[in-house]
Amino acid sequence: AQRVTQPEKLLSVFKGAPVELKCNYSYSGSPELFWYVQYSRQRLQLLLRHISRESIKGFTADLNKGETSFHLKKPFAQEEDSAMYYCALASSGAGSYQLTFGKGTKLSVIP
């Protein structure tokens, strides 16, 4: 069965410091991974997906199949990055397209 692990419940960093939010996964097939973000009093929204290899709001994430990881990184944290971040793993088969989410990491950027 697929599983997503986010080992840190809370991560506090100072403004301008680098950020790394950890995500590890377990999946027997070819993984497709995502980061979703929820800002205070807002809805959960897609931040980025690994297949796009894009940088959104300065964040990047690289899929490392050897380490089964998909860590989210940003070189210089901003106060507006404070939010709840969820790593998610897609699974498809038998007509379903569900996401398995981790428990989330709360990022707090200290001014």
Added chain:
Amino acid sequence: GAGVSQSPRYKVAKRGQDVALRCDPISGHVSLFWYQQALGQGPEFLTYFQNEAQLDKSGLPSDRFFAERPEGSVSTLKIQRTQQEDSAVYLCASSRGVGDYGYTFGSGTRLTVV
């Protein structure tokens, strides 16, 4: 509509009551999902619709949970004989196509069973 709309935003139910939660997805979105998010946890999959067809209900925790999307647009999640462990935020999400993981989430319904 402009986004995914869920109602009610908050629902308090006495144990044993039946509840119905509504989701109005983005017009034209083929895929619709329901997730349950308990306090301090990530969202957990409940069920998936492709248009009006419920293709996956493997995440529904018991036969007290039932979902429908009869005309391929609005969906209702019904919970019968609610129990305290049903207390959670119920999230609805829709996406444009099949296999499109770029979900648009609703604000959720927070269900509290007392």
